[in-house]
Amino acid sequence: xxxxxxxxxxxxxxxxxxxxxxxxxxxxxxxxxxxxxxxxxxxxxxxxxxxxxxxxxxxxxxxxxxxxxxxxxxxxxxxxxxxxxxxxxxxxxxxxxxxxxxxxxxxxxxxxxxxxxxxxxxxxxxxxxxxxxxxxxxxxxxxxxxxxxxxxxxxxxxxxxx
Amino acid sequence: xxxxxxxxxxxxxxxxxxxxxxxxxxxxxxxxxxxxxxxxxxxxxxxxxxxxxxxxxxxxxxxxxxxxxxxxxxxxxxxxxxxxxxxxxxxxxxxxxxxxxxxxxxxxxxxxxxxxxxxxxxxxxxxxxxxxxxxxxxxxxxxxxxxxxxxxxxxxxxxxxxxxxxxxxxxxxxxxxxxxxxxxxxxxxxxxxxxxxxxxxxxxxxxxxxxxxxxxxxxxxxxxxxxxxxxxxxxxxxxxxxxxxxxxxxxxxxxxxxxxxxxxxxxxxxxxxxxxxxxxxxxxxxxxxxxxxxxxxxxxxxxxxxxxxxxxxxxxxxxxxxxxxxxxxxxxxxxxxxxxxxxxxxxxxxxxxxxxxxxxxxxxxxxxxxxxxxxxxxxxxxxxxxxxxxxxxxxxxxxxxxxxxxxxxxxxxxxxxxxxxxxxxxxxxxxxxxxxxxxxxxxxxxxxxxxxxxxxxxxxxxxxxxxxxxxxxxxxxxxxxxxxxxxxxxxxxxxxxx
Numbered sequence: 001x002x003x004x005x006x007x008x009x010x011x012x013x014x015x016x017x018x019x020x021x022x023x024x025x026x027x028x029x030x031x032x033x034x035x036x037x038x039x040x041x042x043x044x045x046x047x048x049x050x051x052x053x054x055x056x057x058x059x060x061x062x063x064x065x066x067x068x069x070x071x072x073x074x075x076x077x078x079x080x081x082x083x084x085x086x087x088x089x090x091x092x093x094x095x096x097x098x099x100x101x102x103x104x105x106x107x108x109x110x111x112x113x114x115x116x117x118x119x120x121x122x123x124x125x126x127x128x129x130x131x132x133x134x135x136x137x138x139x140x141x142x143x144x145x146x147x148x149x150x151x152x153x154x155x156x157x158x159x160x161x162x
Numbered sequence: 163x164x165x166x167x168x169x170x171x172x173x174x175x176x177x178x179x180x181x182x183x184x185x186x187x188x189x190x191x192x193x194x195x196x197x198x199x200x201x202x203x204x205x206x207x208x209x210x211x212x213x214x215x216x217x218x219x220x221x222x223x224x225x226x227x228x229x230x231x232x233x234x235x236x237x238x239x240x241x242x243x244x245x246x247x248x249x250x251x252x253x254x255x256x257x258x259x260x261x262x263x264x265x266x267x268x269x270x271x272x273x274x275x276x277x278x279x280x281x282x283x284x285x286x287x288x289x290x291x292x293x294x295x296x297x298x299x300x301x302x303x304x305x306x307x308x309x310x311x312x313x314x315x316x317x318x319x320x321x322x323x324x325x326x327x328x329x330x331x332x333x334x335x336x337x338x339x340x341x342x343x344x345x346x347x348x349x350x351x352x353x354x355x356x357x358x359x360x361x362x363x364x365x366x367x368x369x370x371x372x373x374x375x376x377x378x379x380x381x382x383x384x385x386x387x388x389x390x391x392x393x394x395x396x397x398x399x400x401x402x403x404x405x406x407x408x409x410x411x412x413x414x415x416x417x418x419x420x421x422x423x424x425x426x427x428x429x430x431x432x433x434x435x436x437x438x439x440x441x442x443x444x445x446x447x448x449x450x451x452x453x454x455x456x457x458x459x460x461x462x463x464x465x466x467x468x469x470x471x472x473x474x475x476x477x478x479x480x481x482x483x484x485x486x487x488x489x490x491x492x493x494x495x496x497x498x499x500x501x502x503x504x505x506x507x508x509x510x511x512x513x514x515x516x517x518x519x520x521x522x523x524x525x526x527x528x529x530x531x532x533x534x535x536x537x538x539x540x541x542x543x544x545x546x547x548x549x550x551x552x553x554x555x556x557x558x559x560x561x562x563x564x565x566x567x568x569x570x571x572x573x574x575x576x577x578x579x580x581x582x583x584x585x586x587x588x589x590x591x592x593x594x595x596x597x598x599x600x601x602x603x604x605x606x607x608x609x610x611x612x613x614x615x616x617x618x619x620x621x622x623x624x625x626x627x628x629x630x631x632x633x634x635x636x637x638x639x640x641x642x643x644x645x646x647x648x649x650x651x652x653x654x655x656x657x658x659x660x
Contacts, residue, residue, distance in 0.1 A: 017592055021333065028340065031355065039352040042610045043343050050336035057329040089385045090584055093378065093559050097576050100563065113556050120385070120552035128553070135557050139564065146191065149568035 012065065018058040025051045092116050101152045105144065109136045168515055172220075172523035181221050185528050188228040189535045196236020196249065203233040203249065207494040219502040219517050224524030226498045230491055231474050231525070232532055234434060235279050238467055239540060242271045244558065246377040250368070251434030251470040253376070253600065254442040258455065258462025265458055272540045273405020274460050275467045278416055280533045281409060282468030285420035286427070286475030287525045293424075293479075306615035307626050311636035313609035316436055318640050319443045321598045322647065334594045338602025339609070341366055348611050361574045370566045370579035371603065375596045377562040378583025381555045383590065390550060402537055408460050409468075415445055415461050416468045423469030427476020434470040434477070435604050439597065441469030475525070482506055482518070 029047045032040045092112070099108040113132035122128055143149045175181060188210075196203075207229055214222035237252040242259035255275065262271035304312075321331035344355045345365030356362040409416050419441035426437040445465035446455040455462050477492040482499075483506070499506055504514055549557075566579045586596050616633075620626035628634050 013592060028355070035354060036350060036352055038350050038614065039347040039354055042613055043340060043354065046336050046339045046343075050333055050340075053329050053332045053336070057327065057333065060329070085385050086382045086587065089382055089555070089559075090580065092556070093563065093580050093583070094577075096559060097563055097573075097580075100567075101573075105564070109560050112560065113553075116556040116559075117553050120555065122550055122552040131549075131553050135560065139560060142194065143564055143568060146195075149564075150571045151564070152567065152573070 012061065015058060015061050018054050018061065021054045022051060022058075025054065088119075105151050106136060106140060109139055168519040169523065171516060172519040175220055175520050176224070176524050176527050181224065181524075182527075184221060184225055185228050185524065186531055186535065188225050189232045189528060189532050190539070192229045192232025193236040193239070193532075193535065193539055196233035196238075197240050203230045203491045207491055207498075214498055214501070219499075219504060219514075220520030220524070222502060223495075223498060223517065223521045224528070226495050227478070227521060227525055228528040228532075230495065231283060231471065231528060234470055234474055235276075235532060235536065238275050238279065238470075239272065242275060242463070243268055244377075244554075245380045246558065247372070249434075250372055250600065250604065251438055251473070252466070253372075253435065253597065254438040254466035255463060255470075256376070257442065257466075257597075258458050258460075261456070261458030262463065267458070269402045269540075270405035270408070271458075271463055273402040273537075274408045274463045275405075276402070276533060276536045276540065277406045277409045278419075278464040278467035279471040279536075280529060281416050282420040282423060282471035283475065283529045283532075284526070285417070285468075286424050286472035287522065287529065289424040289472070290475040290478055290482075290525075291522050303632065305630065305633070306612040306619065307630050307633040308612075308636065309608055310612035310616055311627055311633045311640065313605040313612065315636050315640045315643070316440065316605055317598065317602055317609075318643050319440060322643055327593060330594045331598045334589065334596070335598035335602040338599035339606045341371075341599075342603040342606030343610070348607060349614055361572075366578060366603075367570065367575060368604070369569045370575045371582050372600065373562045373566050374579040374582025374584075375586035375600060377558050378580060379586030379590060379596065381558050381562075382583060382587040384551050384555050387551075402540055406537070409464050412461055412464050415464050418448070419445060419465040419468040420472040423472030424476040426469075427473035428479045434473040436601070437473040437476075438466035438470040439601055441465040482510060 025047055029044065029051070032043050032047065035043075092115075096108065096112040096116075099112060102108070103111070110132055113135055114128060117128045117132065143151065176185075192203075207226055210225065210229055214225055217225070234249065234251050237247055237249040238255050238259070241247040241252040241255040242263050245256050245260040247253040247256055259271045259275065262268065317335050321335050322328055340355075342365070344362055345353070346363055347354055353363055422441040422444060423434070423437040426440060427434070442455075442462065442465045445461050446452045449455065449461060478495065481492040481496050496506060499510070504510055504517065510518065562579065563576055566575050567573070569575065589596050589599065616626050617624070626633070628637055
């Protein structure tokens with residue numbers, strides 16, 4: 001039995017995720033044990049199922065590594081540059097939501113589309129401007145004119161006005 | 163049955179220009195609203211409910227039903243073009259619709275979807291008219307044990323046919339059940355997994371979860387891919403009109419899926435979200451090339467589309483005949499019936515047959531109008547796939563964030579959607595399908611409630627699930643679904659080798 005292959009199996013992202021899932025499962029099982037009978041029966045059943053299936057999956061993963069069957073995809077790492085882009089987008093989503101509260105729908109949508117489009121690599125200013133204005137108008141028409149939705153209150157004027 | 167006189171009088175009402183304009187207008191609005199990620203009939207119908215106050219009951223019900231149908235259909239457009247189902251009812255359409263759009267066959271996929279929806283809708287309406295008393299009677303025989311087994315069967319079907327590892331699909335489904343159990347317990351009111359948070363006491367809402375898992379996760383994947391446009395060729399090939407012909411070559415699939423949708427629609431609580439996956443998986447199982455499902459094949463679009471539209475009409479069967487809404491939207495629809503002083507059930511079918519025939523006729527006409535409106539409008543919607551990703555991704559974020567917020571005006575819903583997006587993105591990345599997770603999340607309340615109710619009725623005996631005829635049959639089917647594929651695979655291998 002090749003030790004390096006077992007090590008490879010144990011250090012694969014798939015196996016490490018399963019390990020985390022097992023730990024989460026046990027932790028939740030511990031929390032559930034304090035619940036009254038009726039409230040814990042179903043989640044406990046589901047958690048048991050998760051633990052058993054995850055354990056089986058982990059064993060298969062290790063056996064696959066021993067048999068050199070572990071897929072390239074599973075052992076593939078995550079590119080730091082790509083991950084950074086993903087985190088940047090998540091940050092932009094949160095910033096957009098804050099802007100929506102601060103500046104209201106029209107300004108927030110317009111600013112967000114212009115800023116994110118530009119920073120994500122769309123370097124045609126005229127087209128970017130035009131598309132941002134059209135999308136902002138469309139969003140306003142749907143949510144405010146047609147649906148008359150309640151949107152976040154504009155806080156900037158309240159903040160400035162004290 | 164309804165007399166010819168009643169149908170003629172219904173046609174007279176429906177073909178009045180005001181009502182025709184209303185049907186056309188509602189179709190267009192429904193298609194547009196349905197296209198927005200996460201905004202479906204459950205958002206649109208309550209908004210239009212107050213408008214129906216001043217209308218006569220027949221046209222009012224037609225308006226609501228047309229909105230229901232058109233928003234469901236609009237959701238399919240975004241599922242095909244953006245891999246973002248407008249509603250859970252179109253989630254399965256993503257599986258083959260989006261790969262088709264990526265291959266540059268977005269137009270064909272839309273055409274297939276429209277014609278399948280049309281035929282599915284038509285079969286659903288026919289079922290509503292002719293079979294309603296029979297099917298509603300069957301649904302009435304369902305006890306908690308049957309509902310529980312149906313939920314288990316639904317999850318097993320979905321997990322066993324999802325792409326990738328079956329074990330990972332079961333793990334994803336298990337966590338879907340767990341996430342759904344966050345909040346107040348449905349029977350005892352005890353707070354579970356809330357960690358002192360007031361927001362979590364209400365549970366994780368479905369819409370932010372769907373928007374996160376599908377729309378935001380897709381945005382993150384698009385950004386990571388670094389591609390220029392969604393369509394690999396940068397342009398759409400394949401005409402919508404070509405797609406319109408395709409379902410006629412797969413009539414077995416269309417009819418089978420429509421009947422599945424119709425049947426599931428009649429079971430209260432089992433809505434189009436379950437129907438579209440069940441039809442998709444049933445088709446994959448029946449197919450001679452199940453491995454092609456998920457790669458962008460017509461059957462993968464036809465099955466969910468025919469079933470979810472048939473399900474819309476199916477959900478109206480228990481609503482109209484028994485006064486039991488088939489789901490959330492049907493409950494709003496029932497509100498629409500009641501604000502006009504009508505009582506669903508026996509009275510509606512005996513005293514108000516004129517209103518019912520007007521509704522049925524209106525639905526038939528609306529189905530035709532939707533096909534025409536869809537053919538014209540979808541051409542423009544298809545252009546979405548050639549929009550640069552750095553414009554499209556922020557646009558989806560804008561629509562997703564605002565759609566999430568307007569549902570309940572809760573700031574934390576947006577945060578929940580973003581977390582679900584990150585979660586969905588990493589799930590996909592590590593080979594955990596988001597679909598069993600979502601289906602388990604949807605089925606969990608029904609499954610848990612039915613589980614306790616059946617045990618209470620059976621005085622704690624688990625045998626109730628096996629000994630009741632319908633529940634026992636469902637249990638056998640569940641076991642067969644789990645056991646048969648590996649056995650058949652083993653038998654097929656030697657055959658292939660020889």
